[in-house]
Amino acid sequence: MEFKSEKEMAELFKHFFQSSIKESNIEILEEVKGLFGIPDCILIEKNDKSIDYIISIELKLKNWKRALKQAFKYRSFSNESFVVMDEASIKFVSKKLDLFIKSNIGLATFNKNKEFKIHYYPKKSTPFSNMFAKKIKNYLFREEDKPVVSKKQLNNYNLKFNINKSNCLSSKLSFYSV
């Protein structure tokens, strides 16, 4: 069964992630503006002193080309960037897998049964721009309702991603690779 709308897909995907990720050091941000593009979801692994890893996700029902362009933008501030398509569209998209590989963008599918499958897992990479990663750092503090970290903590955060170090986020996501 296909999703009727992107909104429906996003809602279900959000529930799926929230129930799958229980670690307190992982933040899930939605539709963060002011970066390069607006990802549907950003997963951030952090500790007391640093943002360690960022994964961005673009959800799309059908338009994989547009999704690929958007997901590529997210590589500016992410260590990994994924396009998650409605599983019903995967036949068309899988023929273009080489484009995802070339651009190092992950390709995954999701369905109404909350089945999440990663068809291509991208290589870990350092974000292209420090400026956007800094914006994410500021965003973590700026959330008005619930400051995620204290200002003191924020100032101490460093943004020197170490992509060789193992991280919880990648390990969790890799679990869904097919």
Added chain:
Amino acid sequence: MEVYHQTGYRLKWNIDSFIDDGTGSGLIFSPVNITSEKLSKIPDDIKKVSFFDPQLYLPKESKEKLLTYDYFPVNIVNDFQTSDFDTIKYEIAQRCVDFQVENNFRFIVIPTRYYKTIPSDYNEQIIKYFVEPFLKYHSSKNIDKELLLTLIVNQSQIMNDEYCNELLNWLTGIQEISGIYLIFKNDFQTKQIKNSEYLYKALLFINALKINEFLVYLGYTNIEGLLYSVANPDSVSMGSYENLRRFGVKRFTQIEKNIPSQPNPRLYSRQLFQLIDYGYVGAIKTLFKDWNLIFEDSKYHPLMFEPDYNWHFTKPEPYKHFFLVFSSQVLALPASVNDRIDYLKDAFTESLLMYKELEEVGVVLDENSDGSHLSFWITALNMFKKYLKEKNYGI
């Protein structure tokens, strides 16, 4: 062919670029962005090579800075209504010409009105309210500066051959004007024009004006100004923000309907004929080893490529870099139309190859930073070349 700065918000950047970097032949001043008092204080050396766009596009609107110009209708009659035009047209002409003469601009520009829907008696209205009063005053004062008539040609008009012919017939009947300050108004959704037929028709129109010995000063052009060069206009323009590279009337309305969103700064690439969203700069630099070939060196280049450079639309460097690189690109165009066509076709083709190389290393650009406009531009050049050949215009 010359290039003029289309000025607006942050005029200082244009003046700095003009003086410090020697970019452009002059400026097109925009009264909606500077008071008459401040404009009068700009050095004469700058003004004498520049011209003034009176911006009577929406005469009933009364934006603050426009009100500082005494030719503006609400300064002549209280509670101005368009029906008052008839009684104040000579006063408008006199004040507007006097202002341009006092400031010693290069030309005297006859303004025009903007109509969302062109009235059937458009030509008559423009003659009656603008052309005739301005010519009359110009001649009565024996002013030796040449006259340019502002002309807005919208998308549907340029695509209509019959209309364009009528327009040309009408213009050629106005003997006293030396040239046209020509503004193409289009409603394309992408930042670069991706319609070869439209571009071809625009080239034909410019070409027809030139054949009729008009000076043609193009306003509000974007990178396609380079393409328009093959129709041999006297100048194209370059502007900082997008509303100076594409004509729209929103900036002349008293209350802009939407608060303008903050534009993403864009970095001009001479090789790619594109203003690339700054968000891609890091990706290109990381993935493409010859990235220096894409972003040409300029005095602003080192600062913009520092790791902590704060890309923001209020920072002048990307815009001044654009002025510097684009104006040098215009100056480098071959002198003859034939050579220009071949030169640009080769350059656009090479550019497409570079886009291909970027794609090969995994850079995925969106439709406003990619090279998808260039195939349309090459087609327009081919169409225009064929036209010139058929008409035996020098090819």
